[in-house]
Amino acid sequence: MSKWLTRRRLLTTGLATAAGGSGLAAAIRMAGRYGLIPPDCGGLWGVGETITYASHRILTAGNPLAREFDRSAISTMTPVKHNPPKGEKYRQLFAGEFVDWRLTVEGMVARPGSFSLADLKSYPSQTQITHMACEEGWSFIAEWTGVPLRHVLDLVGVLPQAKYAVFIGLDRVWDSHDMHDAWHPQTLLAYEMNGEKLTMGHGAPLRLRVTRQLGYKNVKWLSRIVLTDNLKLFGKRTGKGGASAEAGWSWYAGI
Ligand SMILES: Nc1nc2c(c(=O)[nH]1)N[C@H]1C(S)=C(S)[C@@H](COP(=O)(O)O)O[C@H]1N2
Ligand SMILES: [Mo]
Numbered sequence: 001m002s003k004w005l006t007r008r009r010l011l012t013t014g015l016a017t018a019a020g021g022s023g024l025a026a027a028i029r030m031a032g033r034y035g036l037i038p039p040d041c042g043g044l045w046g047v048g049e050t051i052t053y054a055s056h057r058i059l060t061a062g063n064p065l066a067r068e069f070d071r072s073a074i075s076t077m078t079p080v081k082h083n084p085p086k087g088e089k090y091r092q093l094f095a096g097e098f099v100d101w102r103l104t105v106e107g108m109v110a111r112p113g114s115f116s117l118a119d120l121k122s123y124p125s126q127t128q129i130t131h132m133a134c135e136e137g138w139s140f141i142a143e144w145t146g147v148p149l150r151h152v153l154d155l156v157g158v159l160p161q162a163k164y165a166v167f168i169g170l171d172r173v174w175d176s177h178d179m180h181d182a183w184h185p186q187t188l189l190a191y192e193m194n195g196e197k198l199t200m201g202h203g204a205p206l207r208l209r210v211t212r213q214l215g216y217k218n219v220k221w222l223s224r225i226v227l228t229d230n231l232k233l234f235g236k237r238t239g240k241g242g243a244s245a246e247a248g249w250s251w252y253a254g255i
Contacts, residue, residue, distance in 0.1 A: 163228070
């Protein structure tokens with residue numbers, strides 16, 4: 001058995017035993033030792049958040065894929081959640097088919113980048129039929145096409161200090177992911193849904209698709225990605241890692 005597997009088994013059983021038997025404090029200490037503390041670990045629910053995040057990360061260490069479906073499973077109803085960015089700027093970008101839109105990728109990277117939609121579409125694309133679930137209970141299956149985020153991360157050269165990728169929408173909604181989900185092979189910067197360019201409601205021109213987390217972690221209307229080790233620089237500067245976490249939802253919304 002590989003060293004890693006042994007360590008993983010030890011960690012999983014260790015966390016479970018610590019959480020169940022000798023108490024939560026020991027489990028938290030153990031999670032901390034392995035760098036598995038989520039940014040919203042404080043407050044009333046913080047202990048639960050830490051146990052969930054740490055256990056998931058240990059169990060998913062091999063980057064398992066979310067289930068992919070056949071075309072026949074694609075949902076006929078595809079609900080839209082939240083309104084597109086308000087204001088003239090977005091309306092003009094949309095009317096101009098986003099030729100003036102750019103995705104900037106900056107922060108802890110060797111070569112900060114600014115990508116047009118044409119640039120992103122020129123990179124190797126990936127298509128997946130996956131399930132998107134909103135925290136409110138509804139869900140749908142759709143086909144998504146885009147460039148794998150890891151392709152763009154390779155282009156900009158992520159520095160080893162980066163711990164999170166922060167995604168910022170044109171509506172100023174933002175959220176973040178750890179590098180595990182950022183590098184995940186199914187994580188896409190999607191520009192098409194069900195074979196058509198993204199509609200305004202679903203996030204035109206570009207949205208994040210993370211297959212193993214709830215809907216609100218899939219930031220729409222993307223404009224910036226920042227690699228960082230400090231989430232206190234964003235949003236309300238609480239360090240909680242996202243507009244959703246600042247509003248009381250879990251930062252880690254793994255499914
Ligand atoms: N920029 C931005 N992204 C967002 C939101 C938002 O309000 N702004 N809402 C989120 C929520 S709560 C969900 S469930 C999904 C829904 O995606 P859909 O509208 O394509 O169904 O988008 C997420 N991405
Ligand atoms: Mo949602």
